[in-house]
Amino acid sequence: MKPIGSRCSRIIGFHAYSVRTIQQLTNWTLSRMKDDIKKVVILGSGALKIGEAGEFDYSGSQALKALKEEGIKTVLINPNIATVQTSEGLADKIYFLPVTPRFVEKVIRKERPDGILLSFGGQTALNCGIELHKSGVYEKYNVRVLGTPVTAIMETEDRELFVNKLNEIDVKTPRSIAVNNVDEALKASEKLGFPLIIRAGYALGGMGSGFASDSEELSQLAKKAFSFSEQILVEESLKGWKEIEYEVVRDKYDNCIAVCNMENFDPLGIHTGESIVVAPSQTLTNSEYHKLRELAIRIIRHVGIIGECNVQYALSPDSEEYRVIEVNARLSRSSALASKATGYPLAFVAAKLGIGYGLHQLKNSLTKNTTACFEPALDYIVCKIPRWDLNKFQGVSHNIGSSMKSVGEVMSIGRTFEEVIQKGLRMIGQGMHGFTGNRNFEVSDVEHELEEPTDTRIFAIATALENGMSIEKIHSLTKIDKWFLYKLQNIINIKNELAKFKQLDAIPDDLIRRAKVNGFSDFQIVRHTINPPSEKTDEELLKFRKSRIAKGIVPVVKQIDTLAAEYPAVSNYLYLTYSGKENDISFQHDQRSIIVLGSGAYRIGSSVEFDWCSVNAINTIRNEGFRSIMINYNPETVSTDYDICDRLYFDELTFERVLDIVELEKPKGVIVSVGGQIPNNLAMKLYKENVPILGTSPVSIDRAENRHKFSAMLDTISVDQPRWKELSTIDDIHQFVDNIGFPVLIRPSYVLSGAAMNVVSNKSELTHFLNLAAQVSKQYPVVVSEFIENAKEVELDAVAKDGDVMAYAISEHVEFAGVHSGDATIVFPPQKLYFETIRRIKKVTRTIAQELNISGPFNIQFLAKDNEIKVIECNLRASRSMPFVSKVLKSNLIELATKIMMGIPVEKPHKSVFELDYVGVKAPQFSFSRLAKADPVLGVDMASTGEVGCMGEDFYEAVLKAMFSVGYHVPTKSILLSTGPARSKVELLNSAKKLVARGHTIYATGGTQKFLKEAGVDAQLAYWPEEKKSPNTIELIRSREVDLVINIPKNLTSSELNNGYKIRRSAVDFNVPLITNARLASAFISAFCRLGKDDLIVKSWDEYR
Secondary structure, three states, rough: OOOHHHHHHHOOOOOOHHHHHHHHHHHHHHHHHHHHHOOEEEEEEOOOEEOOOOOOHHHHHHHHHHHOOOOEEEEEEOOOOOOOOOOOOOEEEEOOOOHHHHHHHHHHHHHHHEEEEEEOOHHHOOOOOOOOHHHHHHHOOOOOOOOOOOOHHHHHHHHHHHHHHHHHOOOOOOEEEOOOOOOHHHHHHHHOOEEEEEOOOOOOOOOOEEEEHHHHHHHHHHHHHOOOOOOOEEEOOOOOEEEEEEEEEEEEOOOOEEEEEEEOOOOOOOOOOOOOOOOOOOOHHHHHHHHHHHHHHHHHHHHOOOOOEEEEEEEEOOOOOOEEEEOOOOOHHHHHHHHHHOOOOOHHHHHHHOOOOOOHHOOOOOOOOEEOOOOOOOOEEEEEEEEOOOHHHHOOOEEEEOOOOOOEEEEEEOOOOOHHHHHHHHOOOOOOOOOOOOOOOOOHHHHHHHOEEOOOOHHHHHHHHHHHHHHHHHHHHHOOOHHHHHHHHHHHHHHHHHHOOOHHHHHHHHHHHHHOOOOOOOHHHHHHHHOOOOOHHHHHHHHHHHHHHHOOOOEEEEEEEEOOOOOOOEEEEEEEEOOOOOOOOOOOOOEEEEEEOOOOOOOOOEHHHHHHHHHHHHHHHHOOOEEEEEEEEEOOOOOOOOOOEEEEEOOOOOOOHHHHHHHHHHOOOEEOOOOOOOHHHHHHHHHHHHOEEEEOOOHHHHHOOOOHHHHHHHHHHOOOOOOOOEEHHHHHHHHHHHHHHHEEEEEEOOOOOOOOEEEEEEEHHHHHHHHHHHHOOOOEEEEEEEEOOOEEEEEEEEEEEOOOOEEEEEEEEEOOOOOOOOOOEEEEEOOOHHHHHHHHHHHHHHHHHHHOOOOOEEHHHHHHEEEEEEEEEEEEEOOOOOOHHEEEEEOHHHHHHHHHHOOOOOOOHHHHHOOOOEEEEEEEEHHHOOOOOOOOOOOOOOOOOEEEEEEEHHHHHHHHHHOOOOOOOOOOOOEEEOOOOHHHHHOOOOHHHHHHOOHHHHHHHOOHHHHHHHOOOOOOEEEHHHHHHOEEEEHHHHOOEEEEEEEEEOOOOOHHHHHHHHHHHHHHHHHOOOEOHHHHHHHHHHHHHHHHHOOOOOEEEOOOO
């Protein structure tokens, strides 16, 4: 293809055929290919887990849009019921089924598709797709794999094939040896020398990888890695080299472009998912940039990838020496980041290329008048920062390395590195105000923290710089490029300048402007100068804001422009910055705009379900003829896809930034109730500044959120609740606990997903957990409440209008109260609740809705025992379970809620809507295998990273599908039981009998074996880990003699937890399914004893009526 104007250098990957010849050729082949493809199966990635999260909801949604545009019928297989892609209107058919070869083959047999897409569902879809290829399913049903051929995928996934393939074109890879057992790994280490890195084949997010500095470490790592993969690679360590990534695209005509290159802030040794990443790269020379770009294009051509591909390099900081670490022949978390960083929709383009398009035939969706064959050029910088939630896990290691532990990420956009790093650190939502001004970070040994990276290393660098440590010294400890360190030093210098002033009006205008250009928030500036007490902070902030605006120091709105203004952009993809003079867009103050506040970074407790809620609110606003404006900063989401709304502000969800946007847009109103807790926490502040909040009044939100006000309200309206007190001294707490007795529940006042909420069984635990709760929210005292044992937990999701309940969904937990609702297995409609209990729940709900005058979505959690019900809490916002109940009901609660909040007349759904002839089960996904040393035990603090939802003709069918979807399988070998308290032993007695009848050998620890024997159930004694006798529980797990472990802790005392910890942790480390709740274990065993695999019906969502 001929170069177009000055763009020659940026379409260097194109062949020089005449345009006309290509056009004729492609039109003919394209029409043929499209005629052949009428129906396509797309594999999703299942539940969100560490290493495989919301980015695949985004990429799958893009692929579905691309195929829909072509009139191709789509069949989606994805059990993740909370995702946007499993919504009505995207795919033609949706199957909420496990993404496993057995179920996918059944869907293929039923649907008879022409093609299948494997690269839009992460490693889960890829591994499943490869298994189907190996077993001949595609040939059997005449299904074509669209896009990258399976052989090419296998060459990038199998480490040995990958190295050999790149050797053919003289591309350097790390010296490595592929091995199939531990002895071979030790022999390989003799040839390569230490230090080494271990990598598992066909694994996601660095699972099973790690660094070894001697034979003992290597042996331990290799044993664990082999439980995730049949093959591992022992590789030379390049720790300390730079890590660079390129996102490259290739079409079937061999045209290639490099869409984006990214650079890790952290050197090699830290997984790219754990690292701060900037795009475009900042420290590469022109020569290095072009060398790596040319190599990436050479690799994608040689491997034969069609669509999108991610190439990861190690680059020596001292020369142009490089190694190719990895090639991902699929959409990855990096491609979601690259898409959002450049505005180039990689997944959409990859899907089009998969069905036969060439790059030159696709339009750039931002400029509208150039083709997709132009490489983006950025006039801004983006920064991705991971979000960890390691404090939620007992005993977890905070060190970060080659295996991924982060649960989410944020992306900030700006014009300087200082601006984006400070914005990003505020976005991660862990109480930090930027690079400076953070009070709650203390580090005892700064040098150790810099050398051995943890999740807080960036703040250790801030501490080191503030303490006067030299950049040379920090560089030698961290190997972070000095360019980044000098930029961070600049932030500290500005902070020190601000600290010279003790009055806000004394700060020179140019210093305020410079601080804002470098990412300082109003809060930081106020703290660094007058440092007011916490009760005065809000007042001082508003004063400073007023004076700053009066001086004309305000942010401007800039468009994301993929071609750096070389061609005019018509972009609605926006960010705010102080590096600019004028806004790129105009504002229509016509009361036709509505702002929706998104949910921010995915974290434990707030994940893709709130993105589903946000997107559905946005869709409803547009459908009703209003302009939709989204504010969010999570690159993994569909809500941050610029074609989903009329305007996307990819920016902070802080009070300061939201107010900036509200003042510019002057909307009809702001919706705070669909993005989880972050927008909810802003409601009262915005309300005080006269921002129109749509739906329930923020005064009511505060009445529900503040436990004191909420409890007083429940007493007033005669609704029962567990006894509790808000106490501020240790003596008062002990006195109250003596009065109500153990166990008790301890929590701070404002809370999401049970942060620092704990059930306490004795006095020593009480003292320990009081410290934790006080640290979470110092402004609020601690709440202590009675904990009711063996009570059922019931959820109610509902929508009200002016206090009148319009629609509702009642669901029950399989587990008894004490397991966080986000970790519980939830059944809807409820199967084991008394009619009387349901009647009382409805009555209480109506009373609360009237009292709070609710207009919009809300969720109430109840305890039910012996027909008595008590209210635990009420959230006046959408909840985690809203997508699940909406999809099972086939009645979109968020659409209804949004219409009500907008003031649009709605009718109550007919009662028959709530009568279902099938059952939905929502099951949690845990990622304990990623979290070294964490105790995989469930409590009131949430630990799951994702969820699935499956449907069945009855409870047993639905629960079995859901359990298979989160990685469980029907055991074929022996089973290890350690059943804890007497009640659990009784609960599991019938299950044990069923297992023996099914032919399983049961191994049981002391107390359990004795109980089973007395009850007439044959069980072999398995000794505790420390007993050092055989058969030992740990040996049974490591040798894989057992393939299901059921371990129920008696209580949450440290001695009890330690006793079973080794059993639970070994099960996770050696990839043996583990259940730690008796009621769930009983339900799962009953289900697989009752139903065979072929009894599970393969039905699409629309077939459940």
